[in-house]
Amino acid sequence: MKLNILSNKIGWFGKFSGYECLTEYFPKSVSLKITSSNSHFFQKAFGKLIQKYEKWNETSPSEIFAEFSFANKMSKNNISHILYMESHLHILPLVQKKQKKIVATIHLPISQWSEEWLQKLNYLENAILLYGEEVDEFSKYISREKIHVIKHGVDIDFFKPGFSTLVKKNKILFVGHFLRDFDMFIKVYDLLLESDFGKELEFHFIIPVAFRNIDALAPIVNSDKVFFHGGLSDEELLEFYQTSYLLLMPMIDSGANTAIVQAIATGLPVVTTDIGGIRSYGGGEVFEVIERNDFKAMSALFTKYYNDSDFRNSVAVKQRNFALEQLDWNVIAKQHVTVYKAILGDLRKKSVLKE
Known part of the structure; x- marks a missing residue:
């Protein structure tokens, strides 16, 4: 052919x-x-x-x-x-x-x-x-x-889980800018900071520099709990997936989302909205999804992951298997x-x- x-x-x-x-x-x-x-x-x-x-x-x-x-x-x-x-x-x-x-x-x-x-x-x-x-x-x-x-x-040989001992429980990841629901994220972020573990958390955003100056990010851009990264090598990007505890990334809409596909392959549990093509990539079956704008439910799901490492790790395994079989x-x-x-x-x- x-x-x-x-x-x-x-x-x-x-x-x-x-x-x-x-x-x-x-x-x-x-x-x-x-x-x-x-x-x-x-x-x-x-x-x-x-x-x-x-x-x-x-x-x-x-x-x-x-x-x-x-x-x-x-x-x-x-x-x-x-x-x-x-x-x-x-x-x-x-x-x-x-x-x-x-x-x-x-x-x-x-x-x-x-x-x-x-x-x-x-x-x-x-x-x-x-x-x-x-x-x-x-x-x-x-x-x-x-x-x-x-x-x-997804390249399952490159985007793969790292050593579990290197995962940092307080390290939360957000990747990309297009169709991301920053407004919902900030509402979840505010609730999480009020929780018992709020002081421990770090939120790491991987967003190209050219896309950071948006109004939606203004409330958190100067927070000492928020860190922005860009211009990463493939290996540096992989390290973020392998060492973070959750991908917290609500969406406005979605077709196929590269960050979610890569998180699935590396066994980084995905916390996102039930919208667009998310269910085609395991949403609702492999990992739980939340209705758009229901920031309280998303905060509760985050808390469930944070308080139950066994639950978090079981989802990580299911995501990796999904990637091996279907992605x-x-x-x-x-x-x-x-x-x-x-x-x-x-x-x-x-x-x-x-x-």
Whole structure:
């Protein structure tokens, strides 16, 4: 099988993070052509011309060149896959004319899509959705039988539990900024500080510097119990997962959340809201989830973990097992290949029927 990939790289992700890691796990029977943007002068100049002509002002010239390069490879490959659909919606009319054997992966929950964005999905023949909760919503724009649900994977050999003796009970982790419910977090934070163990706690935020100056964080940004971290190496990020006691991270909405996937793999119990795609990743079954805005219930769940280490550790084990069984990139890559084969098989059937 010849596979044509249009990839992106998220600026603050390291080598072991991001959906693009998928490409490292395909079996040898899959021949890969991976296209992503770079900063070469010619590519930027070409992209700038197309940007001006097409008025794609929200897309960088380098990305536009990558999109055209990807499109030109479509006819020479069995399947073409856009890894991050939301970044490339504007090219769907172009690539749809070139090849029907195209699939794109949807990451964001539907609440983050404008109607204009959603209408462009009519050009998409096949989609991979990283969680199952909103299949019905997206099927208003893509045929239900053309939506394939595959979870976001994780490198289980890198993101793994550390030594239990290194876990610090007072060390609480919060990772990322997008769709995080900082307002709910602060309400939980205030309640926890009033508890018997409140004086012991430390809250560690891993958020890129550029995203820290938001109003929602103002009440805690100068607290001596709050610590901000950024620019971490992969190993430094892993150490936070392995040595923290809980991931306390309420969400406004969620598709597949990288931080939650990595916490699950490292056996760091997740305390979050019951929203979006959280249940696709074990919420409600592997770890308890809380209704959005119910900060008292979230504080109570935190207290349950804090006062019962055996309970906390049992959830850690269940999360790790869930990752081994359902989130291992090797498993996820095989599921992608199955989808590709199904798409090719469906097209062959249509071709026979036409004849």
